[in-house]
Structure formats: C-alpha cells, structure tokens
Amino acid sequence: MDFDFSPEDEAFRAEVQAFIAEHAPKPGDDAGVAKWHAAVREKRWVGFSWPSEVGGGGGTISQQVILKDEMSKAKAPSLGSCFMGLAWVGPALIEYGTEAQKKRFIPDILDGKYQWCTGYSEPDSGSDLASLKCKGVRDGDDYVVNGQKIWTSIAMWSKWIILLVRTSGDGTKHEGITCLLVPMDSDGIEVRPIQNMSGGSMFAEVFFNDVRVPVENRLGSEGEGWKVTVSALAHERSSIAEVTGLQRTIGSIRELAARCQKNGKPASEDPGIRRRIAEADTKVEAMRLNGLGALTRQLKDASLPGETSVNKLHRANLEIELGELAVAIQGERGPLDGAVTEEDGKWQRLALNWPEVVIGGGTPNIQRNIIAERMLGLPKD
Amino acid sequence: MNFGFTEEQDLLRSEARKFLDERCGLDTVREITEDASGPGFSRDLWKQIAELGWVGLTIPEAHGGAGLGWVDWVVVLEETGRSLFPSPLISTALAAHAIARFGSEAQQAAWLPRLANGSTIGTVAVLETGQVPGVEGIDLRGRASADGLTLSGDKTFVSDAACADLFVLAFRSETGHGLALVEAGASGLTVEALPGIDLTKRVGRLSLDSVRVGADAVLEAADAEAVGALLDAGAVAVTAEATGAAQAALSLTVSFANDRVQFGKPIAQFQGVKHPLAEMYVDITSFQSLVYYAAWCIDEGHEDAAIAAARAKAYASDVFPRIGIDVVGLHGGVGYTWEYDAHLYLKRAKWVRPAFGDADWHYDRVAQLGGF
Structure with a gap:
C-alpha cells in the first residue's frame, strides 16, 4: 500500500x-x-x-x-466543452469508428465546436434499454429512422445525436440494435423540451419521422450497437472528480450549518445535523478509497466487472441526502425559494435536481442488479 | 499509487485462510466455544498461531516478533474474522502494541517476547461503565505512592479478561492519564467473566481495590493521547475482523439464496433478495476500504490516523449489526435455528458494535476531528 x-x-x-x-x-x-x-x-x-x-x-x-x-x-x-462527445461518443468512435468518421468528428469534439446528445432511452425502454423499438430500416445507402426517444439531455442545443435503433427483430433483443450518428437538423426530427420538477428544461423528447441517415454514419457494424454503447460507458473507474465535487458540497453545507439556527443555536452544533454531515463525509471518504482500489486494479489490468456500481450507488444516495440535509438545515425556510432562502435557492434546486444524476446513467436498482449479478454472481431475474 | 496488497501480503492471507479452514472450521469453533467450562479458545491452536507468528506480527523482531506493519496485521485479522476464530489474538496484540509504542526499553524486553510467543496472554482494559468509550470516560484512579502507583476502580467489557495474564490498564491520576501493567493475580484485583451472546468473544470486568504496582509497571510514554491512540488501534483491529466476518456472512447468504428454491426458482433471482445482498456488498466493501486506509495511517504515523479509525469503526458499527439481522432474515426459518451458522455472525455484529466505541461515538469524533 x-x-x-x-x-x-x-x-x-x-x-x-x-x-x-x-x-x-x-x-x-x-x-x-x-x-x-x-x-x-x-x-x-x-x-x-x-x-x-x-x-x-x-x-x-x-x-x-x-x-x-x-x-x-x-x-x-x-x-x-463537448460533454457527451468527450464522455462516450469519442471513446466509442476511437474503438469502433472508421478512419473517415474519426477524422470527421473527433477534432470537433476536442475543440468543443458543437454539442452531442444521446438518443438511448425511449418511453417504453428505460432501465430495460435493450428493448428499444425506434426503427432503422435499410433503404439503399440510407437507414430510414422512425420512432421516439425521450429524456434526451441537451437535445435542443445539440448538432448531432448518437442514436440507438432497432435494425432487426431476430435473435436476442441486444443483437438487433445498431448505432447511428445523426445530424439534429435532419429532415423529420422534432425536438420537444420537457420541463423538470425544478422548473428548468435540460432534456427533451425527440421524434424521428422518416429520417434518412446515410450508411456511412453507422458506428460499428449493423447489430453491434449494444456493444458500441456498453464499451464506451465502461472506462472511468476512479470517480475522483465526483469525490472532490462531493467534498466541496459537504464543505459548503458545513458553512451553511454554521450560518443557520436550529433550536436557538447554530445548526452546526445540533447533534443530529452533525451526525448526518459526519456520515456523508465518511461515505465520500469510502468512495475516494473504493475509487483508489478500483484504480489500483485498473493499473494492474485486473478490474472487476461492475465495481464502479458501488460508488455509483453511494453517489446516488449522497446526491439525495446532501440536498435533503441542506434544505433541512434551513428549517422553515427549507420549502421556500429565492432570496429568502440561503444562497438564493441554490440548495432547493439541488434538492430538486438529484434525478439528473440518480436516474440518468442507470437507476440505483439497476446498479444493485449489476452488483448482485456481476460481483456476487447471482442469477438474472 | 497502490491501494492494494503486496505479493507477500497475498501469501500471508492465503496461508492464514488455509490454516483456519483446515484447523478451525465452524464445527470446531462451535466445539471450542460452546463448552461452558472451557476458556473459550483452544490453547493448542493458540500455540500454533503464535508459532506462525500471528500473535507477534507487529512486535519488533528484536523482541521476538515478526516486525511487520498494521496493513499486514489487517490481512490476518480479516481471515480470523472470516472464520470467527476464537482466541485472545486481538487482545494480546493490542497489549503488545501499547508496550511497544509507549513502554520503556526494559518494559519491552520484559514483556514483548512472552506476548509474541503466546506464553503470556495480554489484554487492554480501558472502558468503564459510564458508556464513554474515550479517554474522557476513564475514572479509574491511580494514586502515586512512594514506590509506584495504587489503582482503584472498575473496568468493563475487557476482552479475554478471564484468561489474560497481563492487563494494560488505563487510569487517571493527578497529573493526567496513563497506562499501567497489572498482572493477573495481583492483590486487590478481581476478575469476573461476563456471560455474552457471542460465544466466540469472551469479555469480563475488573474490579481494582487498591492494587499496588511498581513504578516499572507504568508505561513511560503513555499519556491521554497514547490512550486515545490505543483505542483507535483497537477500533481498527475490531473493524478488520468485522470485514472478514461480514464477508463470510454475505457469502453464506449468497450460497443459500442460490440453492433455495421457492415459487419454482432460486430465491437469488428475486430482487427482494438480490438488492439487500448488493447493499451488503456495497457497505462491506466501503468499510473495508476505510479500515485498510486506517491501518496504513497507523503504519505511517499519518495525521489522519485518528479520523481514519473513527470513520472505519463508525461505518462498520452502523451497518454490520443490520447486516447480521438481514443475513438471518434472508434465510427464513432456518436462520433462526441454533444449528445453522447465520446467527453466529449476527452475534458477532452485536459484539463489534460497542467494542472500542459505537457508531454514535465515532461519527461524533469524525465531526470533531474534521473540525465541524
């Protein structure tokens, strides 16, 4: 050590x-x-x-x-600044893209010329992503895409979408999926923003109506879309950035607790509040160390499949708990909004925006399945 | 950057596991610990693990030990925890740790070789009845006399008290806190074994009525800070064993869930079973990471040593009792029986919770040490 x-x-x-x-x-x-x-x-x-x-x-x-x-x-x-491009479109291109595709897209992603969005989830395919139905039918040198995507973050500000479509109903549900790269200004694409519970709009529904996508925009082979997606999502193990972010949030909550009164004293002196802060601090430290353990295994080329799910679960719990704690510390101002709250409603927004982290990228129950199946070897449902 | 073990440490682990699996499976553990008239451990196995070097693992080589560190020690403790191995191993090693760290050269020379080879069983006696698991809770008085110290007061939750030959005992005097060496049989010392629900962990209480010890029995460098460091070391050792025990409990339950068929399929396929098992994995992995770091901090004399120990013990004390309950519960009726092993882990968890401070205590320390 x-x-x-x-x-x-x-x-x-x-x-x-x-x-x-x-x-x-x-x-x-x-x-x-x-x-x-x-x-x-x-x-x-x-x-x-x-x-x-x-x-x-x-x-x-x-x-x-x-x-x-x-x-x-x-x-x-x-x-x-090209967030999804850097997070998974680029890695997928590096592993599965043609030389022409790499030349066309990677420099723009690195330069942050425009945004990419991600067309995975559908109204009937969320956690069970591989059941997706949005159709891609080969017609000459094009695929013709029909269907709907949903929860597509930043769709309204993106120039391209990395899209999963069903090109075949044969074989397992994973085998019939293909990955396409589609310009958002293509004819037949309609974007409808969805307002979330904090009042903001970060994601949208995206409708595809006879959208023609040239075959040269296919990433990987036909039917290889699931592999393309999974491999691109599975490379980051240290969770180091999340840990520093959470440590900073806890630091701000400690300052908040020192400013707010509870039972006539600073909330930072309240045993219940102190316990919750100490528990959050301890879980973040556990995440840091779990991440270093995963990193050590990665350096030795001995990563355990599914091990990132441990920290993902911690992070999900902490995202919710820290928002709750910060609002609870404000007592009767907790349910208020704007200037009468601490820091102009910042903590209330945190308490309303956890689903972005907690649901996006796999719900906690999906993470529990991954841990049970891959780390503990339990059978699938 | 390497948050993992060396090849030597991996070897130490596999040797420890092999020894325990071969010599002390759970049937043997039950035989040893369910014998109400016995000492609660096997003197024969004790001798063997002393010969393997486990008892003196962190004792300096000059004094008959292996001179290894706490990270190595944690490796062994995870295995003894996994096997629920009953022995005064942690107690003796903690007594030795205190003498090695805070004793004079003469005290070390006098005691460490005998502790390392297992011929003397040691333990630490810090906790008193006020439920304050820190230095603040020490009320046992040490009054200076012409040739040493006179000790009066009580200690409770002393591990392996009934079989210990030597007590490293925390006291309070006019000048502060300290640690004294008191031998079993000292005049004025009463040792009483206490009945416990975890038969693999024996505890007792001490009553000292003007027990006189010589000046050479007071650990030279021991002050309040030293007592605190000893408590932290105890918390780390107990948590290390808890990771092994919790992992064994989890794997027992995983096997059961894979085998047990209801509604036409293994219950391991039901998310009502899978998800609690996944949660256990997350929690065990996490307090294991915390205890590895805490052990490393002890070896390095790192400034994080106290808060790292507090975090590890807080997390473990909080979740392990719940894991014990869930492990029994997921087994259904069979988990409730004496014959099946699930309850052994539930009982260990109940012993772990207060040992060297519970979650309330340690989370409060995390807040204090973290400057909240």
Missing part, C-alpha cells in the same frame, strides 16, 4: 497546478473561459486519456487521476 505518486507524476501535478494558477479565469470572465478552453486544448488536456494519434493527450492512468483531481480541487472550468 502506497499513496504516493512517482516523481514524474508529482512533476506533472506541479505543472497542472502552475497552469491553473496562470490560466483559470475568475468567475464571470467569459473571455477568460474561452481562452481557458483554447489553452487546455493546446496542452492536449482535452481528451487527455485518448491516444495521441487521434489528437488526445495519451496520458497515463495516474496522470488522468491527478489532472482531474487538481482541476476539481481548483474549481477550474471543464476540460473541453
């Missing part, structure tokens, strides 16, 4: 810290943010884990961890 990084890695950490000190923009400095994105791109820190042949940074696993850790600690702007 050894928590020290090598001298080369520590030198890299120093380089990252120096870079942040020089380039990180002050809050509200929009021009500074644009400069930041250009500077981190120049450094090849956008797509840092990707191979250098495609324009990525070719960073080692430990350097990726250090980079994320330092960025998150410094509350620096993101590395790159």
Whole structure:
C-alpha cells in the first residue's frame, strides 16, 4: 500500500497546478473561459486519456487521476466543452469508428465546436434499454429512422445525436440494435423540451419521422450497437472528480450549518445535523478509497466487472441526502425559494435536481442488479 | 499509487485462510466455544498461531516478533474474522502494541517476547461503565505512592479478561492519564467473566481495590493521547475482523439464496433478495476500504490516523449489526435455528458494535476531528 505518486507524476501535478494558477479565469470572465478552453486544448488536456494519434493527450492512468483531481480541487472550468462527445461518443468512435468518421468528428469534439446528445432511452425502454423499438430500416445507402426517444439531455442545443435503433427483430433483443450518428437538423426530427420538477428544461423528447441517415454514419457494424454503447460507458473507474465535487458540497453545507439556527443555536452544533454531515463525509471518504482500489486494479489490468456500481450507488444516495440535509438545515425556510432562502435557492434546486444524476446513467436498482449479478454472481431475474 | 496488497501480503492471507479452514472450521469453533467450562479458545491452536507468528506480527523482531506493519496485521485479522476464530489474538496484540509504542526499553524486553510467543496472554482494559468509550470516560484512579502507583476502580467489557495474564490498564491520576501493567493475580484485583451472546468473544470486568504496582509497571510514554491512540488501534483491529466476518456472512447468504428454491426458482433471482445482498456488498466493501486506509495511517504515523479509525469503526458499527439481522432474515426459518451458522455472525455484529466505541461515538469524533 502506497499513496504516493512517482516523481514524474508529482512533476506533472506541479505543472497542472502552475497552469491553473496562470490560466483559470475568475468567475464571470467569459473571455477568460474561452481562452481557458483554447489553452487546455493546446496542452492536449482535452481528451487527455485518448491516444495521441487521434489528437488526445495519451496520458497515463495516474496522470488522468491527478489532472482531474487538481482541476476539481481548483474549481477550474471543464476540460473541453463537448460533454457527451468527450464522455462516450469519442471513446466509442476511437474503438469502433472508421478512419473517415474519426477524422470527421473527433477534432470537433476536442475543440468543443458543437454539442452531442444521446438518443438511448425511449418511453417504453428505460432501465430495460435493450428493448428499444425506434426503427432503422435499410433503404439503399440510407437507414430510414422512425420512432421516439425521450429524456434526451441537451437535445435542443445539440448538432448531432448518437442514436440507438432497432435494425432487426431476430435473435436476442441486444443483437438487433445498431448505432447511428445523426445530424439534429435532419429532415423529420422534432425536438420537444420537457420541463423538470425544478422548473428548468435540460432534456427533451425527440421524434424521428422518416429520417434518412446515410450508411456511412453507422458506428460499428449493423447489430453491434449494444456493444458500441456498453464499451464506451465502461472506462472511468476512479470517480475522483465526483469525490472532490462531493467534498466541496459537504464543505459548503458545513458553512451553511454554521450560518443557520436550529433550536436557538447554530445548526452546526445540533447533534443530529452533525451526525448526518459526519456520515456523508465518511461515505465520500469510502468512495475516494473504493475509487483508489478500483484504480489500483485498473493499473494492474485486473478490474472487476461492475465495481464502479458501488460508488455509483453511494453517489446516488449522497446526491439525495446532501440536498435533503441542506434544505433541512434551513428549517422553515427549507420549502421556500429565492432570496429568502440561503444562497438564493441554490440548495432547493439541488434538492430538486438529484434525478439528473440518480436516474440518468442507470437507476440505483439497476446498479444493485449489476452488483448482485456481476460481483456476487447471482442469477438474472 | 497502490491501494492494494503486496505479493507477500497475498501469501500471508492465503496461508492464514488455509490454516483456519483446515484447523478451525465452524464445527470446531462451535466445539471450542460452546463448552461452558472451557476458556473459550483452544490453547493448542493458540500455540500454533503464535508459532506462525500471528500473535507477534507487529512486535519488533528484536523482541521476538515478526516486525511487520498494521496493513499486514489487517490481512490476518480479516481471515480470523472470516472464520470467527476464537482466541485472545486481538487482545494480546493490542497489549503488545501499547508496550511497544509507549513502554520503556526494559518494559519491552520484559514483556514483548512472552506476548509474541503466546506464553503470556495480554489484554487492554480501558472502558468503564459510564458508556464513554474515550479517554474522557476513564475514572479509574491511580494514586502515586512512594514506590509506584495504587489503582482503584472498575473496568468493563475487557476482552479475554478471564484468561489474560497481563492487563494494560488505563487510569487517571493527578497529573493526567496513563497506562499501567497489572498482572493477573495481583492483590486487590478481581476478575469476573461476563456471560455474552457471542460465544466466540469472551469479555469480563475488573474490579481494582487498591492494587499496588511498581513504578516499572507504568508505561513511560503513555499519556491521554497514547490512550486515545490505543483505542483507535483497537477500533481498527475490531473493524478488520468485522470485514472478514461480514464477508463470510454475505457469502453464506449468497450460497443459500442460490440453492433455495421457492415459487419454482432460486430465491437469488428475486430482487427482494438480490438488492439487500448488493447493499451488503456495497457497505462491506466501503468499510473495508476505510479500515485498510486506517491501518496504513497507523503504519505511517499519518495525521489522519485518528479520523481514519473513527470513520472505519463508525461505518462498520452502523451497518454490520443490520447486516447480521438481514443475513438471518434472508434465510427464513432456518436462520433462526441454533444449528445453522447465520446467527453466529449476527452475534458477532452485536459484539463489534460497542467494542472500542459505537457508531454514535465515532461519527461524533469524525465531526470533531474534521473540525465541524
């Protein structure tokens, strides 16, 4: 057991810290943010884990961890701005894309030229994603797509969608799925934003009506869509950025508890509140260490299938608990909104937006299934 | 960066597991511990594990130990926990840990070799009846006399009290807190075994009525901070055993759920069974990570040592009793029987909860140490 990084890695950490000190923009400095994105791109820190042949940074696993850790600690702007492109469209392209597709899309993802959205869930296919019905029928050099997607985050601001369609009803439900890359301005696509319970709109329904997609926009072979999707989702194991984010939230909640009164004293002196904060702190520390364990196995090429689900469950519970705690600390102002609350309703919004993290990317019950089946070897339902 | 074990540590684990599986399966554990007239452990197996070096694992080589660290020690404890191995191993090793860390060279030379080879059984006596598992709860008085110390007061929840030859005992004096070595049979010392529901863990209480010990029996460098560090070490050791025991309980239940058929299929297929098992896995994995880090902090003398121990014990004390209940419950009727093994883990969890401080105590410490 050894928590020290090598001298080369520590030198890299120093380089990252120096870079942040020089380039990180002050809050509200929009021009500074644009400069930041250009500077981190120049450094090849956008797509840092990707191979250098495609324009990525070719960073080692430990350097990726250090980079994320330092960025998150410094509350620096993101590395790159094409969120889903960086999270899974790029990795899927790297593994399954043709040379032409890589050339066409990867530089734009790294440069953050436009957004990608993700067309996976459908009204009748949520947790049971592989049952999806949105149809792709081959017609000459095109697929003709008909059907509906839902819960598609940022669909209204995206230029492209990575889309799963059913191209065959034969074989298992996983085998008939194909992955297509589709321009959002194609004829026959309609986007209808959905308002969520916090009043905001981040996701949408997307309707496809005889949308023609050239075969050259297929990612992977026909019927390989499930593999393309799963492999792209399964590469991040350290959860380091989530951990630093949660630590920061807990820090802010401690400050909040010191400002708010409970039973005539600062809430930070209330045993019940203190216990909840200590429990959250302990779970985040467990996440940090679980992540380092997973990272160690990744470095030894001995990752356990499904192990990321442990931290995903913790994160889901914490997202809900921290919002609840912050609202509870505010007592009778908890259910209020706006300027009469602490920090202008920030915590109320947190308490209303947990489903974005908790439901997106696999519900807690799906994570429990993954743990039961892959880590404990229990049979499928 | 490596949050994993070395090849040597993996080997130590597999040797420990092999030894325990071969020599002390649960049938043997029951035989040893259900014998009401016996000491609660096998002196023969005790001798063997001392020869294997487990008792003196962290004792310096110069004093007859293996000179290894707490991370190695945790590896062994996970295995003794997995087997519910009944022995005064943690007690003796903690007594040795206290002497090695806070005793004089003479005290170390006098006691450590005998503790390492198992010929002397030691234990630590800190807790008193006020339910304050920290230094603040120590009220046993040490009055300075011409040639040493006179100790008066009571201790409770002393592990392996009835079989211990040597007590490392926490006291309060005019000048502060300290640790004294009191031998079994000392005049004025009454040792009473207490009945417990976990037969694999024997506890007792001590009553000291003006017990006189010489100046050479007071650990030189022991102060309030030292007592705190000893309590943290105890919390880490107990939590390490708890991870092994909880994993064994989980795997017992997983096998049962795979075999037991109801409504025409293994109950392992029902999410009402799968999901609690998954939750157990998440919790056990998490307090295991916390205890590994806490052990590493002890080895490194890291500033996180106290909060890391508190986090590990808090988490384990909170969830392990619930795991014990769920393990019994998921088995249905058979889990309630004496014959089936599920209850052994439920009972261990009940012993683990208060040992070196429960979840309420340790979460409060996390808040204090974290500066909340």
